[in-house]
Amino acid sequence: MVLLGVALPALFLSSVQAAAQPRVQLTAQAADQVLTWTADDSMTAYKSAPSTATAGPATIVFENSAATGNTTGMTHTLTFDISTPGYNHDVNLNIIASPFDAGGGRHEVQVNLTPGKYRFFCAIPGHQMVGELVVTDGGGTDTTAPQVSAQVAGDQDASGNYVGSATVTISASDTESGVDTVEYSLDNGAFTAYSAPVSVNQAGAHTVRYRATDKAGNTSPVGSVTFTVVTPQEEDTTPPQVTAQVAGEKDGDGNYVGSATVTISASDTESGVDTVEYSLDGQPFAVYTQPLTVGQPGTHTMTYRATDKAGNTSGVGTATFMVIKDTSGTECPKPGKGSSCKEK
Template sequence: MVGLTLPALWLWSAEAAAKPQAAQAQPGQAAAQVLTWTANDSMTAYKSTPATATAGPATIVFENSAATGNTTGMTHTLTFDTSTAGYNHDVSLNIIASPFDAGGGRHEVQVNLTPGKYRFFCAIPGHQMVGELVVTDGGGTDTTAPQVSAAVSGDRDANGAYIGSATVTVSASDTESGVDKVEYSLDNGAFAAYSAPVSVNQAGSHTVRYRATDKAGNTSPVGSVAFTVVPPQQRDTTPPQVSAQVTGDKDANGAYVGSATVTITATDTESGVDKVEYSLDGQPYAVYARPLVVGQPGPHNVSYRASDKAGNTSAVSTATFTVAAPDQKDTTPPQVSAQVTGDKDANGNYIGSATVTVSASDTESGVDKVEYSLDNGAFAAYSAPVSVNQAGSHTVRYRATDKAGNTSPVGSVAFTVVAPDQKDTTPPQVSAQLTGNQDWAWNYVGSATLTISATDADSGVDKVEYSLDGQPYAVYTKPLAVDQPGAHNVSYRASDKAGNTSAVGTAKFMVVKAAPDCPKPGKGHGCKD
């Protein structure tokens, strides 16, 4: 398969599906060629579509609005087919439009079309809207050869040689007429058509040369990659080394008091350990994943074995030991505590909800149960953190009981839950200030600098944008210096993190060149143009 670098534009995501929004165009100036699709209430055909276009940059406009005849609010998509044979697949486009989205149903994107046919359709289930766009060569002459590269992949040894085989993947792209063919040559052989990654499994040093030709007949310079293939290692016939260690507190007779822990270790220096298995007291073998704790009083046998990735299995070994019951009776209740978590306001209140997590431990017989009570209600079994979202003051009491029947004293935590703040619906405050040297007529001499400031006391400022002399809005990141002589208009706006956008403000000013006989231009120096 030829790896081609092609333009890709996805204008809809799972997040956008939840809330329709205006499509965002690719960066760059709008193309001179504009192709427009419109939709209305029909589910079987677009209202209007272009039939032909010229290869090269194009602005695609898709409008599904009241202005185009959509009176029901129905959603449509403009989707370019990227899989059906016989069509161009180099433009990946999926625009979803609704009269109620942020763009009012109208969206623009920039694409680069190549000669051939494109199939487009509406991707909404049940809609039958489909058509073709025929693109012809615009008459421009492509004199630029394709870009082509190659990558070698495979398992490598410590010296960088490829073990057993190496795979060479060639990728080519052409932004004008498009890639026509890719060719390769192995070890100075004749060039052949490249259609899929090339696998080389012959041991030795190799060189793969490659080139690409576009549809205008331009061929790239020949590139090459050199690599070495070595035979795979000999088959592993040696089983892993495996051992076990038993640990725990022992009594005078060598028995483990309360419990014994069996830790199994395995190593394999060739293919590597695949799995370790154990059997406790004659039970079926199970996969060993962590140290085995045996707490049942009495004698025990743990059999164990290990297998490597080549399928070799070690001989079975056995660890033999005895577990003795502890002598002393447990009379100590569990340790229990609670923690309250959640978002807090400046007064320490929990906003919207608070979560109470109860933790208990018992080092002797072990924890049997944990219970809690909310606001003096009856105690209930605790199995997961308790979420409290009712506004007001609350108290959670808690206790734990161990397996010997000991119950801890009742503990408690008190807290307050407050309702969350209202949604931010106020746009940011935004202003602009002009600075620079001015002449007697208040014109800025040489250049003017515009500084934009924005504040938002609720959700906070998300971004500030500006437009100079009617150009597309751009993100404002630093003061804007304008030195082009003439009259200028700078429009500016700000959006907060809740999605509110301020009204557009405008700064108007004039920039003039400094007079040749005025060494220090500016208001108050007496110089005039």
Template sequence: MVITLFLGLTPALANAVSGGQLQQQAQVLTWTAGDDFRAYMSVPTSAVAGPATLVFENSAATGNTSGMQHTLTFDTGNPAYNRDVDVNILADPYDSKGGRWTVDVVLTPGVYHYFCAIPGHGAMSGLLVVSGGNQDTTPPTVTAALSGDQDRNGAYVGAATVTLTATDTESGVEKVEYSLDGSAYTTYTTPVTVTQPGQHTVTYRATDRAGNTSEPATITFTVVTPPDPDTTPPTVTAVLSGQQDGEGSYVGAATVTLTATDTESGVDKIEYSLDGQAYATYSSPVTVNHPGQHTVTYRATDRVGNTSEPATVTFTVVAVSHNPECPVLDTRPVVWLGTVNTGLPNRLVGDGCTINNLIASERNWLNHAEFVTHVKAIAEHLLHLGVVSKAERKSLIDQASASAVGKADNQNGYETILDRSGASFKQWEQVGAGGFTRNADGSITSLPVNGLGMLWFPIRQYGDFSMKLQWRDDAPGDKRANSGVFVRFPGVHKHPQEPRPEWVAIKYGHEIQILDAADGDRYKTGSVYGFRGVDLDGAQVTTKGTWNDLEIRVVGQHYSIYRNGELVNEFINTPGAVFDPPRSDDPGSAGRQNASGYVGLQVHGAADVVSFRNVRVAPLNP
């Protein structure tokens, strides 16, 4: 409703603007003005929703002896108030109505703000509270929330802040008040912070625009003096584990476990350096399997920046005898049954094998029963050799029985991220050159296009994981395809050091090589490209055109590569290793110390045609 009445118009025009002769309603609300430009002479304060007649009189009868003009204007620009009635009446004793104007309106529940729009008369203003047809008798609802740093006893260290919030669904909140520790009430405008040590009580209440005040409520809390600044660094300890020979050397591998404690601000990070290399952040036990003497330097930093003095632990790793039954020694610290960490130390068994080598849970088992039977036989053999105790034998058998090894992958925690459906293929993104085409059977085949590229899965990053897939060499003629699988690389777009998306994976992740050629690149299938190679014999080459199973397991910085269920390579991603052959802009292993990352499939070149299918990933809990 918009009604505007102007002084100085002819009576006919004034009536036309005001809507003609108005019918007075049962509810009449009257404002009066006089010679005072600071306040109306009289105003209504409340009304009931529905039809109403507004009366504005600025005449000699209401005390105007000077002929001063005033307006009654309803505010329609402030969202804090009702804006559905647009009234702007200008009146003085000498206008066509003698200074008395009326207008019919319809009021809705809420609050209207009115004022005089004459310059200099801004102090003439007020609020009209309209109830929903019944008198507002309900006070506001008030809540209090405490915030601040707390100690173990729940006391607030240094300061506590009280935030008050009030709501009123009828006339609206007029004000919130609070009292601290029994002092006089103060109007609340911003959160109240209390720093004085001791127990405190804040009492609070709120009043609505109809005058209803809530019952006082309280919140009690304690503030304690902050402790002296933390200047003490964390305490760090190192524990070595692994199988030792008679001279104390570790046979095959040694594992360093670091632990840090800080009783004040807490531990922020632990770092370590292997053999003088750059420090790296410690996230899981570090396994060293290179023969020779090694030194791990370690330190820890707390949450306020105190760093412990570097400490060291020195040890020697000796090579194990080569065992043709275990061509690659499995040096993982613990025994795994598929995706299950048994917690049992992965000990050496005879010459050149470990428990993990013998159990070989990553093989393609016919069924679960076959695997359990195998584990029972291995466990009995280990007990006979004195490698495990009776309790450990039982634990191995029980955990094998409870595992899902030999069952469907989805029962082992694997999620398929590339299946036979077009929908799963659409979740992947191609960057760089080339690409893949989807085949009728759901597999994908690289396009014969020159240049490096990658199809990556941008949906999620993986921390410790097992990734399984199948690949097939489909290179034309007698050529063997060169390809690979990228793991643990960061997001490829807008990388701060590398603008080419496909090169982000190459330089800041690890590529697990696919190449069965007798010539060409020395890194064959199963190699961690640039860091730990596999030769042609170790790659366990199959006939071209054969589907191969590939599994990549990463726990911490320990990489295990399996081809068709057989371990073909192990790599421990310690910082300081240099990419080989050297590249001037390659960050080495120090730039690849990622605790999580994405996965992708490589496109290598026009003649390097390769197919992939059935890509699955399962999380691993070290």
């Protein structure tokens, strides 16, 4: 539907001011139905005006010119009432015309009329020109159902779930008789009238079905959207738990013979572990990805820490251990053969 609004001039427009008004002309495809209003020197009635029309597209012509009997250059408007109860308010039309304007007082505009009554009048102060246009449904020529769609909005997590709540907005349009009603159903409940976006805050999976009916009684197929709402998590302020285990062959003093393997484990029950880091013997921290084997003889200190996805970092843990050289690969001679040993 095409709506047209043109601001009214100040009171008591002069002929020069009227002539300066731009011509009101829309280039939409002309409708089959043409409705014509004319005006002349009278301030109490339009010279001619239609009283009936058929619902649907229409070309409205308003002419206030010398050809229609305006010999004084008087300005008139064709204005559709959009506030008085009892009338249709879906056509916002306000055309100002003068014999001296750029269009010579003749203007056209495309509109879409719906069944009911429209009140029209001249909005120039002091003019009493007023009338009604009765629009019928045209015998039910509209057989096309409305177009209807739905959009789901809200904060989503990484899995596409809506955190806390989801809002469903339904839109419908009909280019012929116009949309009459829009309805929705939540989770297989009864259909109810849709008047504003629907907010769903109960955790779980949900389905919203929707449909629209036009003023000719055509109902669209039922559409649907499916989504899941999850409960918001409380803010994670707790760091991960992190431990280290040292493994390997030990001697009688608890030293690790040949090498020791350090395995670091971390857990976080809220946001989850993001990174684990370690430092061996005072070196800079590095990312831990797998167990670490230390074969250098001597005393070693492994420090470690973990950070969760909320940015909380654990305290630094420490594991200290000693690695000694593996001497199991040497052999001493039998008694009486000498005191020196040699490797196998």
